[in-house]
Amino acid sequence: MPKEPFPMTITITPNAGATTIRLEGELNAVTSPSVKATLNELAGQGTSRIVVDLQGVPFIDSSGLGALVSGLKAAKLAGGSLALAGLQDQARAIFEITMAYRLFDVYATAAEACASAPEA
Amino acid sequence: MPAVRTTTIAARLTEVSRLRDAVGALAAPDAGLPVRPSPQAIAAWSLAIYEAATNVVRHGHAGGADSPIALEIETAADEVIMRLRDQGEHNPAWAAPQAPATEQLQAALDDLAEGGYGLPIIRQVAHAVRYERTPAGENLLELRFRY
Numbered sequence: 001m002p003k004e005p006f007p008m009t010i011t012i013t014p015n016a017g018a019t020t021i022r023l024e025g026e027l028n029a030v031t032s033p034s035v036k037a038t039l040n041e042l043a044g045q046g047t048s049r050i051v052v053d054l055q056g057v058p059f060i061d062s063s064g065l066g067a068l069v070s071g072l073k074a075a076k077l078a079g080g081s082l083a084l085a086g087l088q089d090q091a092r093a094i095f096e097i098t099m100a101y102r103l104f105d106v107y108a109t110a111a112e113a114c115a116s117a118p119e120a
Numbered sequence: 121m122p123a124v125r126t127t128t129i130a131a132r133l134t135e136v137s138r139l140r141d142a143v144g145a146l147a148a149p150d151a152g153l154p155v156r157p158s159p160q161a162i163a164a165w166s167l168a169i170y171e172a173a174t175n176v177v178r179h180g181h182a183g184g185a186d187s188p189i190a191l192e193i194e195t196a197a198d199e200v201i202m203r204l205r206d207q208g209e210h211n212p213a214w215a216a217p218q219a220p221a222t223e224q225l226q227a228a229l230d231d232l233a234e235g236g237y238g239l240p241i242i243r244q245v246a247h248a249v250r251y252e253r254t255p256a257g258e259n260l261l262e263l264r265f266r267y
Binding site: 026028029030036059061062063065066067069070072073089090092093094096097098099100102103 | 133134136137140159160163164166167170171174177178225226228229232233234235236237238240241244245
């Protein structure tokens, strides 16, 4: 029973003060290159605050973590910030094992992350 | 006789998630484990196996091939032993001496590395990692996890 070959839906919603990028699907070896490219593009466009909504992401592997770190670096380099929201239990494992929590601002929901955005 | 379950996939990145399902099945009440593993343990073991198999596909099979990767899961009294067997290229990285996983992870995080977390994650989660190129020319990677 072959599974679907990992669809990843990326939805970008610009809001006042923060741009939300909602991911739906596994953030894994197959899908992380496109997420990494999208995050870098957003940061390069001068988006001051990026909120990555992970509520629809059931799994994150090391390449997914690498993509988020890449986005974080690009955002900081451009003078902005990147926050994570809605981490699911399975996806949480990699942050706990690597202690990558301390790199990111992590919020329960995307709305919370956006509300806490620093004034532009 | 210890119980051994085997799951076989093709050496492709799109297939590797099926191995996580096999690990996830250990959480079932009738999985026959002496201790019911916590959801956190299952998530960590699944991640370690995913990382290991992804590494095998990338480095042993040039990113993807039709040859099989087999995952054997053996449940013992105080640990779960998982073995990945494949016929890809010899991967000496597994046998190379490694700094403690926490040090590697810490260094990678401090450097904000965009990759290279896979092997340290495996070594952080598994209490023992053994790699062998068998006389038959097969790669055998054994990961042991405590309950």
